[in-house]
């Protein structure tokens with residue numbers, strides 16, 4: 001019998017005892033320090049109501065939203081104290097006035113520095129299975145660490161923010177109300193911000209009223225034709241990626257595609273996108289499909305903010321995207337669409353502007 005077979009026959013607990021016995025002559029290893037217990041909101045968990053057209057709002061089991069964490073997260077989200085020089089808040093780049101974006105091609109961070117990607121909307125970010133254009137953050141919680149420590153966004157450090165907030169008695173009180181006694185940690189900061197973001201949900205648009213609310217008059221005839229074009233694989237073929245389900249629509253498949261945005265005159269990709277995360281060839285120039293909800297409010301468009309208007313977006317798709325080796329096979333020239341059909345498609349996109357929930361704007365000055 002081979003040694004391997006023999007080992008398979010020994011039950012694992014016996015094996016563990018055997019291994020422990022073998023190491024018996026060595027001094028006992030030092031007990032590794034247990035990581036601190038995860039911060040948990042102490043208040044009653046609340047269910048965030050999803051509007052017509054959207055599924056239930058997902059939240060991780062270890063961070064149920066409570067009234068206190070949502071209120072705290074809202075205060076933090078609008079607070080410039082999170083940046084090194086008190087000039088930039090999350091809301092500076094994700095401003096409700098611009099559909100929770102900044103309306104610019106590239107965002108401006110501390111000291112007027114510019115990034116190289118367009119700020120996506122925070123509306124309905126709760127539904128994204130991964131965050132950022134390239135999906136490099138696994139959750140809203142983790143995402144909220146990125147901008148604070150990014151030298152050209154908020155230019156701070158997570159420890160620096162902990163210290164700064166700890167020096168403010170009103171924050172100390174608010175954190176204790178939300179998480180119970182204990183120090184202010186960035187873990188609590190990011191959990192609170194994420195819970196607030198989970199309330200920044202927008203649905204009940206004219207499209208939703210038509211599609212899920214049975215209101216035939218909610219969509220104009222042009223937008224209704226646009227919806228048909230959007231879904232028809234032989235026409236717009238948009239819904240293969242910007243998905244519409246039977247009972248709800250996220251307008252994203254939460255997957256990554258290269259649609260030929262950001263190709264320079266030499267045919268080179270200017271931003272490798274998802275490839276930076278996975279190093280997989282197929283992911284070169286691939287970006288997460290953005291939701292199209294509230295799209296009329298959130299221009300300019302694409303990861304590099306290169307398209308200013310929805311008409312430019314439709315024209316871009318009609319052109320079939322810039323050719324490059326990783327171009328998605330679903331992206332093809334749509335020059336068979338008539339002028340009227342292109343205009344209908346644009347009308348449909350404009351019908352995706354939803355309701356903005358109450359209590360997501362800047363909190364009352366205190």
Ligand code: HEC
Nearest residue numbers: 089090093107108109117118119120125131132133147153
């Ligand atoms: C200086 C501008 C700026 C600031 C400040 C900023 N963001 Fe962003 N945000 C961006 C940009 C640009 C991206 C896209 C970056 C990328 O994908 O690489 C982004 C991405 C995001 C996303 C991902 C959305 C998606 O669809 O993938 C969320 C959520 C978000 N930011 C929330 C926040 C929060 C919370 C804060 C404050 C802690 C914050 N942002 C501060 C510019 C900013």
Ligand code: HEC
Nearest residue numbers: 236238241257261287288289290301302303313317328330
């Ligand atoms: C193969 C999947 C795919 C198909 C098909 C597709 N899209 Fe997209 N769409 C994407 C991806 C991915 C992006 C982001 C690309 C980038 O920034 O590089 C995007 C971006 C957009 C944007 C800009 C969103 C924003 O927030 O900046 C609009 C508007 C849009 N698509 C509309 C459409 C329409 C209309 C159609 C059909 C004519 C369509 N899409 C077909 C995947 C797709």
